[in-house]
Amino acid sequence: MVHHDLAVIGTGSGNTVVDEQFADLDVVHVEATRFGGTCLNVGCIPTKMLAYTAEVAETVRSATRFGVDARIDRIRWADIRDRVFGRFDPIGDSGREHRREHGTVHDGYARFTGPRALAVDLHDGGTAAFTADRIVLADGGRPVVPPPVADSGVPFDTSDTIMRIDELPRHLAVIGGGYIAAEFAHVFGGLGCEVTIVEAADTLLGSMDETIVERFTDAARERFTIHTGRSVETVTGSAGDVRLQLDDGTEIRADRLLVAAGRTPNSDRMDLDRGGVETHDDGRVQVDAHGRTSADGVWALGDIASAHPLKHVANHEADIVRHNLAHPGDLRTFGHELIPAGVFTVPQIGTVGRTEQQCRDEGLDHRVGLHDYADVAYGWAMEDERGFCKVITAPDGTLLGAHLLGPQAPTLVQQLVQAMALGVDARRLTEVQHWIHPALTEVLENALREVSTDGCPPRLGPRTAG
Amino acid sequence: MVHHDLAVIGTGSGNTVVDEQFADLDVVHVEATRFGGTCLNVGCIPTKMLAYTAEVAETVRSATRFGVDARIDRIRWADIRDRVFGRFDPIGDSGREHRREHGTVHDGYARFTGPRALAVDLHDGGTAAFTADRIVLADGGRPVVPPPVADSGVPFDTSDTIMRIDELPRHLAVIGGGYIAAEFAHVFGGLGCEVTIVEAADTLLGSMDETIVERFTDAARERFTIHTGRSVETVTGSAGDVRLQLDDGTEIRADRLLVAAGRTPNSDRMDLDRGGVETHDDGRVQVDAHGRTSADGVWALGDIASAHPLKHVANHEADIVRHNLAHPGDLRTFGHELIPAGVFTVPQIGTVGRTEQQCRDEGLDHRVGLHDYADVAYGWAMEDERGFCKVITAPDGTLLGAHLLGPQAPTLVQQLVQAMALGVDARRLTEVQHWIHPALTEVLENALREVSTDGCPPRLGPRTAG
Numbered sequence: 001m002v003h004h005d006l007a008v009i010g011t012g013s014g015n016t017v018v019d020e021q022f023a024d025l026d027v028v029h030v031e032a033t034r035f036g037g038t039c040l041n042v043g044c045i046p047t048k049m050l051a052y053t054a055e056v057a058e059t060v061r062s063a064t065r066f067g068v069d070a071r072i073d074r075i076r077w078a079d080i081r082d083r084v085f086g087r088f089d090p091i092g093d094s095g096r097e098h099r100r101e102h103g104t105v106h107d108g109y110a111r112f113t114g115p116r117a118l119a120v121d122l123h124d125g126g127t128a129a130f131t132a133d134r135i136v137l138a139d140g141g142r143p144v145v146p147p148p149v150a151d152s153g154v155p156f157d158t159s160d161t162i163m164r165i166d167e168l169p170r171h172l173a174v175i176g177g178g179y180i181a182a183e184f185a186h187v188f189g190g191l192g193c194e195v196t197i198v199e200a201a202d203t204l205l206g207s208m209d210e211t212i213v214e215r216f217t218d219a220a221r222e223r224f225t226i227h228t229g230r231s232v233e234t235v236t237g238s239a240g241d242v243r244l245q246l247d248d249g250t251e252i253r254a255d256r257l258l259v260a261a262g263r264t265p266n267s268d269r270m271d272l273d274r275g276g277v278e279t280h281d282d283g284r285v286q287v288d289a290h291g292r293t294s295a296d297g298v299w300a301l302g303d304i305a306s307a308h309p310l311k312h313v314a315n316h317e318a319d320i321v322r323h324n325l326a327h328p329g330d331l332r333t334f335g336h337e338l339i340p341a342g343v344f345t346v347p348q349i350g351t352v353g354r355t356e357q358q359c360r361d362e363g364l365d366h367r368v369g370l371h372d373y374a375d376v377a378y379g380w381a382m383e384d385e386r387g388f389c390k391v392i393t394a395p396d397g398t399l400l401g402a403h404l405l406g407p408q409a410p411t412l413v414q415q416l417v418q419a420m421a422l423g424v425d426a427r428r429l430t431e432v433q434h435w436i437h438p439a440l441t442e443v444l445e446n447a448l449r450e451v452s453t454d455g456c457p458p459r460l461g462p463r464t465a466g
Numbered sequence: 467m468v469h470h471d472l473a474v475i476g477t478g479s480g481n482t483v484v485d486e487q488f489a490d491l492d493v494v495h496v497e498a499t500r501f502g503g504t505c506l507n508v509g510c511i512p513t514k515m516l517a518y519t520a521e522v523a524e525t526v527r528s529a530t531r532f533g534v535d536a537r538i539d540r541i542r543w544a545d546i547r548d549r550v551f552g553r554f555d556p557i558g559d560s561g562r563e564h565r566r567e568h569g570t571v572h573d574g575y576a577r578f579t580g581p582r583a584l585a586v587d588l589h590d591g592g593t594a595a596f597t598a599d600r601i602v603l604a605d606g607g608r609p610v611v612p613p614p615v616a617d618s619g620v621p622f623d624t625s626d627t628i629m630r631i632d633e634l635p636r637h638l639a640v641i642g643g644g645y646i647a648a649e650f651a652h653v654f655g656g657l658g659c660e661v662t663i664v665e666a667a668d669t670l671l672g673s674m675d676e677t678i679v680e681r682f683t684d685a686a687r688e689r690f691t692i693h694t695g696r697s698v699e700t701v702t703g704s705a706g707d708v709r710l711q712l713d714d715g716t717e718i719r720a721d722r723l724l725v726a727a728g729r730t731p732n733s734d735r736m737d738l739d740r741g742g743v744e745t746h747d748d749g750r751v752q753v754d755a756h757g758r759t760s761a762d763g764v765w766a767l768g769d770i771a772s773a774h775p776l777k778h779v780a781n782h783e784a785d786i787v788r789h790n791l792a793h794p795g796d797l798r799t800f801g802h803e804l805i806p807a808g809v810f811t812v813p814q815i816g817t818v819g820r821t822e823q824q825c826r827d828e829g830l831d832h833r834v835g836l837h838d839y840a841d842v843a844y845g846w847a848m849e850d851e852r853g854f855c856k857v858i859t860a861p862d863g864t865l866l867g868a869h870l871l872g873p874q875a876p877t878l879v880q881q882l883v884q885a886m887a888l889g890v891d892a893r894r895l896t897e898v899q900h901w902i903h904p905a906l907t908e909v910l911e912n913a914l915r916e917v918s919t920d921g922c923p924p925r926l927g928p929r930t931a932g
Contacts, residue, residue, distance in 0.1 A: 030550070039904075044848070050902050056529050056532050056534055060536040067542040067546035069540040069542065070538045072534060075533065080534075083533060311903040312900050340899075340902050377510065382518055408874055411905055412877060434778050434782060434805050434883065436883075437509050437510055439787065439816075439877055
């Protein structure tokens, strides 16, 4: 039986665990899909390149409202796709090559055969079996495909495949209403496809702050056909002609179907019980605050274990696990408070901390400052009609949450993430700094002023207009 | 002689001084030009509306590099102009009406006739003379017109007039290379005009950080014809056919001439000596840290007095003067440290604190972290090739300055303004918060990581690519 010092299963954030300090170890990396993981190949990064491209197309379409009459002559999907993956596929390939030069790489599905013993069913046939002193599980997750689709035999896409298709569909049907569904609806809608969304809940992005949910769903209804509170009962048809029958009898005909109905950890295909690795009911590998699983010498990080399936969280967990592997006597702990998130749609979203409904549910005494983009000068310049910044604080000004919708929202929210992490209250934020006029950050300043003063009006109106 | 309790000269930030706490006072406001001041009428806000519109046009032009073939059919200048001023002129008018309802408004140039005694040469004829217990000088500044232009008799524009012209020029000549020249070059270049800039210094934006200067000047050279290190010797021609002769013999023919060669305080037209109000050599009214001039009962704020002719500084000074007028026994002081600034061109600029050359000149031991937009995922999505974030720190990590060029730069820099104001060092900034992936804020994170660790590589490359 081959033996390695360290085995890392999954090459997304998992690939960042092993650095120079492990140079003396015999390391094996195992990857079931593309080297580089979800973020690089089928997640954050390519979707953002497509989302920005779709935003460019939307900017062309909306230019006339600014007095710039413009039109789109053609959208070159194959060029768009190849620009993205022509960039990323070589990065993944070179990452894999780097690991091969300094150790072992297996391409296939890893499963436990015993404590700290693994077998990899190799894509090119055969099996690689080995033991390892230490194992890091970073094998991520995959899209969930609900039974009406899975059982239908009708071709469908997920986030794993939709970005590499050969031609834009005329009409894309999307099952799901979370951020992945929202981003792809934006991408393909922006690139000129008709988009129909079917979501079981009554709104899109249902777990977010209620004002985000309300305004985002309104915005989406202007761009797409949306069936909320509906589920898909049957899926029929064939490639290029997919038919969805909803529970209210509605029939949707589309030429492609995207399933974006959630993700599940890849733990179920790893025979974890043979390795003594326990999981939560939802399939996530159980880890303690240091990243240790129930099995001695086995660690886990990222989407296979985390309650926060976000790349910046997985990166952080990889930092912690790397340190802990190298310093067994000085274990660090995961920092899972104040995890922000961005959604790269039009409009964009940035969010951190408690939602307004969470504050109510927890019975927290709280104050809300909400300022519209339309009420700051740069929002005027953008002709924005829907964007806002909501800041939620305790009565003493301690920030509890911040939620933004509109251009630059994921950028803007980071300044409030920083403030919350530093424990700076709302009033001090307004007073301690000069806020550049007329930058879009004035929407932060005004929301903070609203929540930190008793009825003091926001800056723009009275200041410039008297 | 009419007597007022309080006189405010200038209605930009000056118009924000008087609020409810002065309701019992007899107040007079005097405005020499348009009610609302420079920012609202001829400065920050309308220029940003035009700058954003020009950015929309530039986005259309660059769409093809994203795979979206688009074209501009027509640019409706009159609609663009009217969208801007159709919005702002009523705001100024209603501000003026509001002040008239609650006091006195004089439209004309104010000048001192003695201590706390003023006369206003009214635009509609006649003179309004009055005394006041307290006077606030907030009369701003105006563009400087250098002699070769002023003496030529040839028609020209300044920032006061160029935004209200009737037709876009075919070719706009710009004298000056500061931020006002840069913004208008962007506006009219973006809207399809040929633009030629003549600047006496060797670069544009010469006072900014050297990397900003270098990359911005390079970017501008790609969009405009630029003559740096040159001055205008003679101006000839007539409306629609202006000819500039430069000191190297170059002749420039344009159909409009914009003079953007700096601004000067309006103090020279106020007979300040009669009021006992002293000025600096450069014409700025001398004020102490509380906003008091050399004349008893006379205060000053904003561009007429400040070394920082920026609206957010003037707003802050108005806040301080308002407080000090209402609380003579509890004077607050101006906060003139850490004044940030934004420039709304393509590319945008955001800047705060010391430049790299200032650090060298002061002999400050310092470290520099510079990260390109092109090396973070969202910069990839934007296909950005020139944007960067530079962070300058002391050896202990204390932030000394931050300078950004590229999309969202005025938004991004504000997070570092906040950090500097709070005294948080670079390493703590990187560690205290989760940085949303893949938001553009990763360019801040990476610049901070570069300056706060010894050779630790930035996040994106090794993390996602191995």
